[in-house]
Amino acid sequence: MSGPTASCRRAHELTGGAGPAIARRHQRGQALVETAIVLPLLFLLFLGFLLVMVTAQAYVDVDTATSLAAASAVTAPASGGAKSREFALQTYNGTLHQSTYLEPQALAGCGGYSAGGSVTCTGKATLYLSRTPMAILAFWNPDWTITIQATSTAYSSPYRSV
Secondary structure, three states: OOOHHHHHHHHHHHHOOOHHHHHHHHHHHHHHHHHHHHHHHHHHHHHHHHHHHHHHHHHHHHHHHHHHHHHHHOOOOOOOHHHHHHHHHHHHHHHHOOOOOEEEEEEEEOOOOOOOOEEEEEEEEEEEHHHOHHHHOOOOOOOOEEEEEEEEEEEOOOOOOO
């Protein structure tokens, strides 16, 4: 005998009549192995995207807090360095304390200005990844932090003297 019928009969004899069942079982095993390899990689990729999103949001938050601090500083009376700095510091700390994972570190500049002048503030904050959804990645190092710095300038009106 030759041809397709002979090869089919031979496969039937070798598998004991369970040829298609064995083939399906091997395909299921292959799918299981592929899933076991791909699923952890997809999970790590997802966590990587999550890390980038949390870090980007933290940069936006620090930049916003610094901009608001500079804008707040120019609302103080001109040449009032202490008052200008106080306004800026309260705004900066209040804005960053809205976030549970950002801790304000320092706010430099934001001193007095003259009418029509400008105030430049530099804010620094620490992002604690252990307080974010990324805590699952920080299990080996719970003190995993990123320091973020932003600078912003605000201008006052030349007519503002008080």
